Amino acid sequence: MGPVRVAVIAASSQERASLQALVEANPALEFLGSAADAGTLLDCLAGSVPEVIVTDSAPAAGDALKTLFEPSHASPSLVLLSDDPDSDWILDALPADAAAILPRDAMPGEIVVSIEAVATGLCVLPPDILARLLAATRQSQQKPSGEPFEALTLREIEVLAMLADGLGNKEIARQLDISDNTVKFHLSSIFGKLGATNRTEAVMLGMRHGFIMV
Incomplete structure (x- = not known):
């Protein structure tokens, strides 16, 4: 198997740069692009389809995000970074398919492992x-x-x-x-x-x- 194709959506340019550096530093991952929102990301990808999207957007944005890609492609899995990862509102918006929910200040190793996990169809959830x-x-x-x-x-x-x-x-x-x-x-x-x-x-x-x- 080749490296996992990863894209990033984050409001902060600093966070996008940090996540890009994290992905590019890992040979098991391939960085495709980043943007502040889903629509801009689609333009940046120029037809490439990520296997995993790392985002700090609300989980509810996940399903809307996936509709941007062609139906012939497998929907990207999501790694969600949240300031309050054990909050009840996340339960309501939890994607039905593979996803990871992590605190925004998660360690780099935790983010990488979560990316690899959701790429194989697994979910990574806080214990609570x-x-x-x-x-x-x-x-x-x-x-x-x-x-x-x-x-x-x-x-x-x-x-x-x-x-x-x-x-x-x-x-x-x-x-x-x-x-x-x-x-x-x-x-x-x-x-x-x-x-x-x-x-x-x-x-x-x-x-x-x-x-x-x-």
């Missing part, structure tokens, strides 16, 4: 996100069809309503005057009671069962 995904899957598998939902507490309903308004963890914590960890605790309880796997599903189930109205 992986644990919540597994817990949600187990909860969904264990809840028999038609089983009544456990009632939410008043505080959980407050949190769920704020989810429906699109608020993130930090905003919820600020409005309720509680810690981020307490918000995460409430979200975990809400997901467990509703059998939801992400924030969007929790809101939909909350509406369906009358806990909130939008």
Whole structure:
């Protein structure tokens, strides 16, 4: 196999240069180009198709990004660099296919290993996100069809309503005057009671069962 073809999308020119140097320093990787956004990157690539894109864009941009490439080509896998890699909003936008989520200050070796992993079809996730995904899957598998939902507490309903308004963890914590960890605790309880796997599903189930109205 030849080197993994890698492109970079990052808002900061300094970060683009740093990631380019990282890729070019590794003989197992081939740098194709970089840009501040997906559209500009497509022009820079001049028809070349990367196997992996390293980006600091929101995960939701991943699917839109992939539509830029010809359907005849395999979609590039994504390595996402985030300031808050274990945040719940990432769960909602997590790409369905191979992807890695890393903190923005990840070590160079971690980024390289993640690039190589997603190029082979693997996912690289922070332990906290992986644990919540597994817990949600187990909860969904264990809840028999038609089983009544456990009632939410008043505080959980407050949190769920704020989810429906699109608020993130930090905003919820600020409005309720509680810690981020307490918000995460409430979200975990809400997901467990509703059998939801992400924030969007929790809101939909909350509406369906009358806990909130939008």
